Amino acid sequence: MAQPPKALSNPASAVSTINDVARLAGVSIKTVSRVMNDEPNVRDETRAKVKEAANLLHYRPNLLARSLAGARSFMIGLLYDNPSQSYVYDLQMGAIRRCRQSGYHVMAEPQDAHAPDLERAIGGLLATIRLDGVILTPPLCDMAVVLQTIEAAGVPYVRVAPFLYPDRSAAVRMDDAKAAYEMTQHLLNLGHRDIGFILGHPEHGASHLRYEGYVKAMRDAGMEPRAEWVKQGYFSFESGIDAAKSLFAGAERPTAVFASNDSMAFGMIAHCHQTGIRVPDDVSVVGFDDTPGALLVWPHLTTIRQPIEDLAHQAADMLLARANGEYAGHPGDTRLLPFELIARQSAARL
Missing domain, CATH: 3.40.50.2300 (Response regulator)
Structure with missing residues (x-):
């Protein structure tokens, strides 16, 4: 078994160089450079020895020097x-x-x-x-x-x-479309049939895919989305509020609303709190992304966790x-x- 390299005396007393690492690890400067640049064709044992020496010496490669030395x-x-x-x-x-x-x-x-x-x-x-x-x-x-x-x-x-x-x-x-499909199915499985949708920003491809997933889930369940319950949003809190105002202005309103991202769902919930609409007793609200605010808003938000x-x-x-x-x-x-x-x-x- 290879012996671990021994630390130089007082390694933190000065800025370590690539020469120090090579000397401590017992390898060439070129080998140290290849390990630091994460290049292939270096034996695992040698790579481990170089990295241990670099850690012992608190060595950090100089970004400018590395750039000048190569392409x-x-x-x-x-x-x-x-x-x-x-x-x-x-x-x-x-x-x-x-x-x-x-x-x-x-x-x-x-x-x-x-x-x-x-x-x-x-x-x-x-x-x-x-x-x-x-x-x-x-x-x-x-x-x-x-x-x-x-x-x-x-x-x-x-x-x-x-x-x-x-x-x-x-x-x-x-798969944004599949994720939206599964979220719509989740609402359907909870007994909801009158499901509204807040579109995301039209310039973002995910907005179209999430809407496709929602529409497909509704149609697979034998229902056609109601155009008056599909509102344009822009992935912002404010557009969620505007969508909520429009959705709840009519005589009929959905029992559940699927917002294309969490920020718009937060705007929807804020409007509900301000107007006395109870979530989820009067309307269920779900989002997409699982941002940190999903656990800060009340009630905590049902959402899709996007990686x-x-x-x-x-x-x-x-x-x-x-x-x-x-x-x-x-x-x-x-x-x-x-x-x-x-x-x-x-x-x-x-």
Whole structure:
């Protein structure tokens, strides 16, 4: 059995270098570099010895030096335009969690999908900062101008939950239509037949897929959704309130409402509290995403748990595999992640 490397005296007294790690581990500087860059073709025993030496010396590779020494920047870009802060936070945490394992850094960049200079903004970013890959999220991942700009720059990219151009790039997603189908079935199994629906932002592909799942479940149960109970939302709390006002303005109202995301469900519940409509006694409300607020609102929200953090983690993993020369798939490769229906107190039997 190989003996673990012995620590140098007072390793924290000065900034350790790659030479120190190589000397302590008894390997070449090149071997240390390959281990730190998470490159293949290094024996497991050698890799473990180098990492232990690096930990003992508190060694951290210099990002600039690593970039100058090779063709990689060790930076992944995350581009997003989404009103949900929890969604963006989970995306960042998922990408960071994976990138840290390989010594990469994540640069999160908000972009306005409606900006007239969007193409110039993204093109300028890619020209200024050399990225080893880009993670694209909705709605940017479905915008031809964005894809063309990134492709023209020659930067690899992976899309999270794309709706359009399915074979244009690698992607990670969950089955939004199936998840919405199962949530609608859940309400049907509780005895509800008059089920309203709040659409998500029309520029997000997931909005259309979730509506498709709702419609299919209703029709499979022998019912046709009522057009007056389908309201347009925009994935925001305020649009949930507006949808609730419209849904409950008529003489007839649904006994259950399925909001396309949690933020709109929160707006629906807030309006109900303000107007004396009891949830779930008078109306059941369900959402989609399972954001932290689902356990803060009362009653706790029944919702679909979307693996947002894992989606970003897998997107980063695909980019890093390509950067390390380990990706052998084709542009249309897609990783499908599971979802979970979380039943709580906001939906009850009719």
